[in-house]
Each structure stands twice: as C-alpha cells, then as structure tokens.
Amino acid sequence: MQLRVLEELFRKGTETPSTSQIQKITSQLRRYGNVEGKNVFYWFQNHKARERRKRRRAGNIEESASSSAQGLSKAKETNCSCGELTEDQESERKDNERRNMDYLQIISSINTAATTSSVASKITQKIIQLPSSSSISPQLNCKENEDDNEDPRTLELFPLNKKDDVGEEDNNKGLISLSESKSKKFCANEEEVSYHQFF
C-alpha cells in the first residue's frame, strides 16, 4: 500500500521530494507501518534512478555494425555544457561484426576495451583483486564440450523477458525541487559512466 502512495506521488511529478515533502510523506505513510524518513528518501532515489534506466531499453539491437572492439574511445560528450547535464547520452558504439568469433576472443576483446571506468572506487575496496592471470580455477567444472551453442545446464540462461515498458508521460516534474542551479563550477567531468540504462 505504501507503495501505491509512493508510486502515485512519483507519477504525479514528485521525483525528488524536498526534505519537507519527505517528512510529510513519511508521516502519512506511517499510518501503514513504521517508516522513517530515510526510507522514503531512498525510495525516491532508487525509484527515480531505476525508472530512468528502465527507459533506456536494454537491447541495442545493433549487430551488424562494425568496428574494432578496441578503440573504445569512449567519446562521451560529458562535457561541461554546463548548466545541464543531460546524461542521456547513449553509446552508439558500433560493435564489430565478426560473427563467429571464438569465445575466447570475445573475452579478450572485452577485456581490452574497457576497464577504465570506476577505477577510483576500486582502490578503496578491491585492491586485492585476484591476479588476472589467475589460473586458479577453484572448481572449474570442466564441462565436456558440448560445443553446440548452449550449455545444457544453464541453457538459455536468460529467459526472454520482454516486459514492455510504458512510455513517458514524462514529467514536467517537480517544480518544487531543488533546482537552485548550484554553482557547479566547471564540471570538469571525469569520465562518468552512466550505469545501466538497461532496465
């Protein structure tokens, strides 16, 4: 039920409630159970982010494109066109089109390509990454090569779900919210990756 209220609000344009709004919402929701302000806050944060991603259909039905996997010039225009950061950028990365690449090749190409992102956060936590060359395969279950294209056991691992998403009815959103055009100064943007737009 609480969900209903929250969704309703969200739908109505309250995507990022201000603190006062959060307080109100919270107190209203408390009728249905105990809720703290932070719950509401997080809910909106997450919901907004995830909704937005969802909108960016996963797919990329791109297949025939071409281009070496490497390059990877990551040309995001995340520049400071300051004032507005429309993160909406979509990577139009054309992929290579070699169809029958062996999977090892696939792997290597992927590995070489990126890796550049979030390095920063890596250090704080994952310094201890296993040596990439780790030949340790704990229990590498050596599957006998069923080289036909599917692993029997995990077969068809991603069941096609194709839940259609709704459209936009987008927002003129909260007139209320912060806006406040913060002096962001120069956003000397780092290469900020917009995480999934997959959902």
Place this chain on the structure above:
Amino acid sequence: MQLRVLEELFRKGTETPSTSQIQKITSQLRRYGNVEGKNVFYWFQNHKARERRKRRRAGNIEESASSSAQGLSKAKETNCSCGELTEDQESERKDNERRNMDYLQIISSINTAATTSSVASKITQKIIQLPSSSSISPQLNCKENEDDNEDPRTLELFPLNKKDDVGEEDNNKGLISLSESKSKKFCANEEEVSYHQFF
C-alpha cells in the same frame, strides 16, 4: 555457452563491468541468443555476490561441531535470534485502524502542502526521527501471522533494519579513519542540504 563467456570474464577480473563493458558483452552474447543488458548486469551482480558469500563461508570454524549432523544446511546467518526479543507491546505503533484515509487524499495533501521551504530554520533543522522503537522483529519464518492490516503483497515494504551485526570475521577496519578531512565547506544556503538528516 554464454555462461562460459561470462565465467571467463569474471575469472579474468571483470567482476563488475561498467556500462560500456556490459554493452559489449551483451552484444557479443547475443550471438547465442537474445540477451539484454540487464541480464548481463544481473548476472555479474549475482555471481559476484554469491561467489563472495561462498568465500565468506570459509573461516568459520565455528561450532559446526559434532552436534549438527545436518551439516551446512542452511544454518546461515538468518539468525533468527528469535529466541528472545520479546517484542514488547510498547511498540504498538500500529495505531492504525480507521486510518483509512484514501491514499489519493494523502497524495494530494502532500503535494499541496510542501513547497514551502521555510528557509529560515532549514539548515539546522533536524528531524526527530524517533528510533523506530525496535519494534517488530522480522521473523522470517512463520509469516502467517499477518493479522495485521497489511497487504500481504506489498507489505512491509520497509523492513526495519537494525539488524545486529553478524559475527565478525573481518570486522572493524575502523582504524583507518585518519584522514577524513571532509572539508564540508560552508556553501551557505543551499537548499539542497544534506538529506542526511534522515540518517
């Protein structure tokens, strides 16, 4: 097969691919069947988490002792410390009843209400979040007890956290705190004040 690719990548160090990596991987995997970016994303999330959890289950020499022949079945940390937690009545927060104001009303009231930033005391304002009174315990099992008016399905959407910590194997890394220096800087006035007042 897709699994092979994914496992390979994972093994090679790609534990949490960035979006661009995910896209690449996805498009590569699509040769074998339809896959969406989110599938890949989820795969890595889950795989990583589960790998780690398994690993985590190592140092526990703990009491696996003789008694439990059952062995490793799910003892887990679900920690129903059920034993105690007497669930005091005082937390009788559920003054619910008759509070069935229609949720639409709630919504409208919230929408109309806010917007008033009342700048004055904003910055120092601190919400008096009362500590949820430790109320209800999550009782994992025995869910049937829903006499409550909650809708089973949407239910307690915000499960009260507050869980006591687990036992620690690697515990406190607290000692590192030395260089905090957050330099919060007084940016005076901003509306966007820390939402962290909720925490």
Place this chain on the structure above:
DNA sequence: GTCTTATGAATGAATG
C-alpha cells in the same frame, strides 16, 4: 509430492 538448490530479478541501503 515435497524439499533443496541454483539463479534471475528486484529493491533497500549506503557511499562518493
């Protein structure tokens, strides 16, 4: 038939 496990999906909770 039920129980158990593996795993995709989802989401709350942080942190930067």
Place this chain on the structure above:
DNA sequence: CATTCATTCATAAGAC
C-alpha cells in the same frame, strides 16, 4: 545522481 552491496523473492531443475 552513479555505483555498489546485501537480502530477499520466485521459480525451474533435481534430488529424495
């Protein structure tokens, strides 16, 4: 806002 982690739900596949 982006990213990440921890939990939890649902369900298919096997085991019993």
